Amino acid sequence: MPRPSVRRSSVRLSELGELGLLAELERQGLAERIADDAAQLGDGLVVTQDSLVEGVHFRFDRLSWRELGFRAAAVNISDLAASGARPETLLVSLGLPGETELDDVLSLYAGIAEAGVPVRGGDTTEAASVFVTVTAIGQADRVPGRSGALPGDKLVVTGPLGAAGAAFRARRYARPPVRVEEGIELARDAHAMLDLSDGLARDAGHIAARSACRLLIELDLVPLAPGATHEDLGFGEDYELLAATLDPGEFTVIGRCEPGSGVEIRLEGRPVALSGWEHFRLRETR
Amino acid sequence: MPRPSVRRSSVRLSELGELGLLAELERQGLAERIADDAAQLGDGLVVTQDSLVEGVHFRFDRLSWRELGFRAAAVNISDLAASGARPETLLVSLGLPGETELDDVLSLYAGIAEAGVPVRGGDTTEAASVFVTVTAIGQADRVPGRSGALPGDKLVVTGPLGAAGAAFRARRYARPPVRVEEGIELARDAHAMLDLSDGLARDAGHIAARSACRLLIELDLVPLAPGATHEDLGFGEDYELLAATLDPGEFTVIGRCEPGSGVEIRLEGRPVALSGWEHFRLRETR
Numbered sequence: 001m002p003r004p005s006v007r008r009s010s011v012r013l014s015e016l017g018e019l020g021l022l023a024e025l026e027r028q029g030l031a032e033r034i035a036d037d038a039a040q041l042g043d044g045l046v047v048t049q050d051s052l053v054e055g056v057h058f059r060f061d062r063l064s065w066r067e068l069g070f071r072a073a074a075v076n077i078s079d080l081a082a083s084g085a086r087p088e089t090l091l092v093s094l095g096l097p098g099e100t101e102l103d104d105v106l107s108l109y110a111g112i113a114e115a116g117v118p119v120r121g122g123d124t125t126e127a128a129s130v131f132v133t134v135t136a137i138g139q140a141d142r143v144p145g146r147s148g149a150l151p152g153d154k155l156v157v158t159g160p161l162g163a164a165g166a167a168f169r170a171r172r173y174a175r176p177p178v179r180v181e182e183g184i185e186l187a188r189d190a191h192a193m194l195d196l197s198d199g200l201a202r203d204a205g206h207i208a209a210r211s212a213c214r215l216l217i218e219l220d221l222v223p224l225a226p227g228a229t230h231e232d233l234g235f236g237e238d239y240e241l242l243a244a245t246l247d248p249g250e251f252t253v254i255g256r257c258e259p260g261s262g263v264e265i266r267l268e269g270r271p272v273a274l275s276g277w278e279h280f281r282l283r284e285t286r
Numbered sequence: 287m288p289r290p291s292v293r294r295s296s297v298r299l300s301e302l303g304e305l306g307l308l309a310e311l312e313r314q315g316l317a318e319r320i321a322d323d324a325a326q327l328g329d330g331l332v333v334t335q336d337s338l339v340e341g342v343h344f345r346f347d348r349l350s351w352r353e354l355g356f357r358a359a360a361v362n363i364s365d366l367a368a369s370g371a372r373p374e375t376l377l378v379s380l381g382l383p384g385e386t387e388l389d390d391v392l393s394l395y396a397g398i399a400e401a402g403v404p405v406r407g408g409d410t411t412e413a414a415s416v417f418v419t420v421t422a423i424g425q426a427d428r429v430p431g432r433s434g435a436l437p438g439d440k441l442v443v444t445g446p447l448g449a450a451g452a453a454f455r456a457r458r459y460a461r462p463p464v465r466v467e468e469g470i471e472l473a474r475d476a477h478a479m480l481d482l483s484d485g486l487a488r489d490a491g492h493i494a495a496r497s498a499c500r501l502l503i504e505l506d507l508v509p510l511a512p513g514a515t516h517e518d519l520g521f522g523e524d525y526e527l528l529a530a531t532l533d534p535g536e537f538t539v540i541g542r543c544e545p546g547s548g549v550e551i552r553l554e555g556r557p558v559a560l561s562g563w564e565h566f567r568l569r570e571t572r
Contacts, residue, residue, distance in 0.1 A: 106316065122335050135421045
């Protein structure tokens with residue numbers, strides 16, 4: 001009878017998913033909290049880094065170079081906003097094919113400049129297809145994080161949702177909002193906060209998984225962007241902030257935290273399912 | 287007679303080169319000093335960001351996942367070392383095909399961990415081929431920069447050169463050195479400093495272009511790594527530090543700064559040419 005051969009495990013990222021990979025990296029002590037929106041480095045310093053990849057996050061038939069630049073800056077500034085941080089500096093690393101035209105690169109940087117945070121470093125390199133990695137560095141007085149939501153908290157959002165999903169269906173591009181001032185205001189009191197990039201259900205799940213409570217969201221309370229339906233809330237990329245706080249202020253309450261765990265999403269009082277986005281499982285979810 | 291049509295310029299990056307692109311971005315005010323090794327953000331904070339791209343900077347038939355991880359960390363830590371900064375934090379963004387195996391990603395992170403600086407953030411995303419963007423963040427008391435070299439300065443290097451070029455010829459991999467302590471020591475007095483990544487001639491040219499002096503290098507004084515020839519000095523990727531200083535200390539003097547501009551490289555008293563590396567002109571220079 002043949003003995004089982006000794007071989008290394010061959011789990012592929014497409015089976016594991018991005019969250020599974022990040023969990024494994026943390027479990028092995030190889031990285032700290034890289035699933036968080038942004039890292040706190042002491043003295044109020046907050047940094048975040050995200051990449052946009054051609055063919056995965058964008059296609060040039062739907063997005064101009066200028067829009068790509070704005071977007072790459074905005075999604076990182078949004079991560080700082082979700083940390084209640086004021087952005088101060090960007091670093092921009094570009095991978096570009098050699099046949100790229102100078103004017104396109106200048107348009108990309110003009111789009112970055114529109115986001116209003118100066119570029120003070122980075123790298124430019126040859127690559128077979130375009131990628132943009134942006135690091136955003138800022139200062140925060142207080143970072144809510146994801147782990148502090150408590151039963152009794154209200155869940156608030158900083159604006160209407162579903163714009164990105166609706167635009168995607170219409171083969172248009174939705175320019176992400178950048179909620180820096182709103183983030184700083186909410187960060188004063190919020191118990192947990194993040195920006196809605198992965199879809200409402202999944203992002204709420206991030207807070208629930210880290211906090212000691214169950215998040216209950218009433219879809220009837222969620223403000224929808226023009227043309228958006230509830231299905232578009234699963235698409236993600238809205239970049240409005242979601243916060244758990246006792247003090248909603250002027251922001252829209254869409255639910256609450258209760259004792260328990262997990263996320264429940266209700267429409268007219270009945271539980272419903274909303275899918276979300278996860279890298280390496282791209283083709284399953286979109 | 288036909289009038290010339292109005293059309294936008296179509297200069298391609300492959301014609302312009304990386305330095306031409308960076309100069310144009312600075313000229314238009316779209317980015318500040320992104321050609322520098324690292325950016326100073328006030329309060330002694332120094333940050334740098336570099337990407338390694340499969341097929342451009344590395345091939346997996348010559349470099350293991352673990353070596354890739356160490357290298358991606360080391361080249362960024364080297365940029366901090368060239369700024370006299372002590373590295374404190376890394377952010378790591380990975381682009382990976384979905385069929386990548388978990389064990390390979392864990393090996394990559396193990397290689398990053400070997401460089402000794404904790405990973406505190408980043409991003410993981412799907413991509414058609416592998417890229418690694420690392421941001422290194424550190425603290426420096428004094429950053430020499432590239433613009434302060436003066437006639438009368440000695441040029442010093444922190445170790446033997448040519449190892450990477452010799453290894454490339456032999457289809458081997460040279461593990462880059464990380465000269466953090468040397469960088470901190472040299473930064474106390476050096477008028478200019480950088481790490482040798484683009485090749486001795488080109489990197490010396492960076493100092494000459496920014497400083498008000500001419501750099502004279504005597505190849506006979508340059509310590510060669512085992513198996514290396516003078517031609518390997520043009521390859522770059524040595525990651526030893528080159529500094530212009532009045533106080534060479536224990537480091538090897540390879541030349542001096544004189545009144546004038548540009549770089550002269552001499553072998554046995556006669557001027558010689560050494561080529562170097564520039565992105566987007568890859569195929570011309572290697």
